[in-house]
Amino acid sequence: MFTSIRRGVGAALILAALQAHATVALDGKSATPEIIASIAAGENVEITPEAAKRVDASHELLLQAAVQGQRIYGLTVGVGLNKDRQMVDAQGKLTPEVIEASKVFNAALLHAHSAGVGPDMDVRTARAAMATRLNQMLVGGSGVQLSVAQKYEQFLNAGITPVMPTVGSVGEADITILAHIGLTMMGEGDVYYHGQKMPAAAALQAAGIAPIRPWGKDALGILSSNAYATGMASLALVDLHQLQRVEKLVYAVSLQGLNGNVSPFLEDSLALHPYPHVEKVGAELRGMLAGSSLWQRDDARALQDPLSFRDAPYLLAEIDRSYDEDRRLIEIQLNSSDDNPGVALGVKPHSDLYQAKRSYLKAGKLYGAILPNANFEPLPFVLSFEETGLALAHASLASAQRVIKLNDPRFTHLSRFLGTDHTLHAFGAMEKPPLALAEANKALAMPVSMDYLPAAGDIEDIATNAPVVIERVRKQIDNSFQLLGIELISSAQAVELRQKSAGGYTLAPDTQKLFDALRQVVPFRDDDRPFTPEFQAAAQLLMQYRN
Numbered sequence: 001m002f003t004s005i006r007r008g009v010g011a012a013l014i015l016a017a018l019q020a021h022a023t024v025a026l027d028g029k030s031a032t033p034e035i036i037a038s039i040a041a042g043e044n045v046e047i048t049p050e051a052a053k054r055v056d057a058s059h060e061l062l063l064q065a066a067v068q069g070q071r072i073y074g075l076t077v078g079v080g081l082n083k084d085r086q087m088v089d090a091q092g093k094l095t096p097e098v099i100e101a102s103k104v105f106n107a108a109l110l111h112a113h114s115a116g117v118g119p120d121m122d123v124r125t126a127r128a129a130m131a132t133r134l135n136q137m138l139v140g141g142s143g144v145q146l147s148v149a150q151k152y153e154q155f156l157n158a159g160i161t162p163v164m165p166t167v168g169s170v171g172e173a174d175i176t177i178l179a180h181i182g183l184t185m186m187g188e189g190d191v192y193y194h195g196q197k198m199p200a201a202a203a204l205q206a207a208g209i210a211p212i213r214p215w216g217k218d219a220l221g222i223l224s225s226n227a228y229a230t231g232m233a234s235l236a237l238v239d240l241h242q243l244q245r246v247e248k249l250v251y252a253v254s255l256q257g258l259n260g261n262v263s264p265f266l267e268d269s270l271a272l273h274p275y276p277h278v279e280k281v282g283a284e285l286r287g288m289l290a291g292s293s294l295w296q297r298d299d300a301r302a303l304q305d306p307l308s309f310r311d312a313p314y315l316l317a318e319i320d321r322s323y324d325e326d327r328r329l330i331e332i333q334l335n336s337s338d339d340n341p342g343v344a345l346g347v348k349p350h351s352d353l354y355q356a357k358r359s360y361l362k363a364g365k366l367y368g369a370i371l372p373n374a375n376f377e378p379l380p381f382v383l384s385f386e387e388t389g390l391a392l393a394h395a396s397l398a399s400a401q402r403v404i405k406l407n408d409p410r411f412t413h414l415s416r417f418l419g420t421d422h423t424l425h426a427f428g429a430m431e432k433p434p435l436a437l438a439e440a441n442k443a444l445a446m447p448v449s450m451d452y453l454p455a456a457g458d459i460e461d462i463a464t465n466a467p468v469v470i471e472r473v474r475k476q477i478d479n480s481f482q483l484l485g486i487e488l489i490s491s492a493q494a495v496e497l498r499q500k501s502a503g504g505y506t507l508a509p510d511t512q513k514l515f516d517a518l519r520q521v522v523p524f525r526d527d528d529r530p531f532t533p534e535f536q537a538a539a540q541l542l543m544q545y546r547n
Helices: 004-020 033-040 049-067 080-084 096-113 123-137 146-158 175-185 200-207 218-223 227-258 267-271 276-288 312-334 379-406 429-444 466-501 509-521 532-544
Strands: 023-026 044-047 117-120 165-167 190-193 196-199 342-345 360-363 366-371
Touching: 023 033, 023 123, 033 123, 033 227, 033 312, 044 049, 044 123, 044 146, 049 146, 049 342, 049 360, 049 366, 096 175, 096 218, 123 146, 123 175, 123 227, 123 312, 146 175, 146 218, 165 175, 175 200, 175 218, 175 227, 190 200, 196 200, 227 276, 227 312, 227 379, 227 466, 227 509, 227 532, 267 276, 276 312, 276 509, 312 379, 379 429, 379 466, 429 466, 466 509, 466 532, 509 532
Parallel strands: 023 044
Antiparallel strands: 117 165, 190 196, 342 366, 360 366
């Protein structure tokens, strides 16, 4: 609901960044959500020399393990239920015949897993997924050829974006989505290039990029990760950080519009019940409201405000707390390998027990292990984002209630529906959109990570629906900007009415800046006129506001 504006901002960012041609160094160790978002918006990438060496060493160790006779998922045996099938006999020597057989197997793997449905992924999200997967490969755990990692670099820098569907992953690696990246790297399927959708072969030829013939573990390295969900999560976190900032400011304007009581977030009030994030939010609110008339005596001011106002430190703190945890987990996800099997460079067995040491090897100066694992499991960050969705829903419901309270003279001691002598309806009907947005966010907060069925011959019998969880949070964030825009318009009207009725009512400087910015795009309502363009303008303001 109400997502087109947000996606439009993303498209503008892509165009601006493509024109800027900045370059981001990726090393597999230090990617952040902001770095992924900048690449998603069009910035170029560069693989650091140290990361390139890790990728090379990882690939060489993987091949040596195959030569030494290890059974390797996705290389010498099949994948999924087909793991019992011998696909490539690499024991002995990697002969041209063995390599050719591996190339046939890899192409078939990408073909068979290009199986998504739904609308095309937007370019910003697709680039985020590619940047995420590239950085994960640079950790050195995937075992792909360096040329595969370099192909991601070439695609991102040339502005070639694989056309990928958005539906088909159940959140245990986004295999049916990400396979399309490998498909286009082979010169098959479609891409977006220079703003046009076209065959990948034509775009590669125009950009002077040679297609690849993946072999070894290349195809599995391309398709088997949660890079789609993780890339979306990075974009969500960048947007959520902006939302955090403006949500507190909008609340501060609303409290001043209400002429509310500051007692609930006084330092000693919160020290009686010392949740750290709540205390931190209380300090932020006190700073934002410094210099406001709320700190002056007013015998008409209520002792206890409605809970949607009074409990705000707790509501806002839960968004902050969940954001901090989301970010911590996504930064682990971005800078580690979720490959199965994973290549661990420079490690030795921790035990002489057969099962503990069977996957380890030494080949010349290289040593390490090829380890079957469950590192494709994204449940830690999926559950954290579901909690974020709940926090956003609680905040949305409170925001909608504050809009309604600001319309009610019993609470504000202002005019009904914040009207003037020149309005007939004023803000009465505009209560419906915030309620609709809050209800939408409530529905989007319902947990979906447990909605799955067994698949792949009953081997893959759990799932997380990671992409669905993250996309729902992204929609909640989009809706929240719209909802806060409406609350800001309402609270600014209340503030101005209060200033007109009681001379000397003063906004805090921090909130005065936001008020002034709003008045540049949404004037005081002294007549009945359409709300819709003003709602859109306020939402855009909050998406971009810096104070």
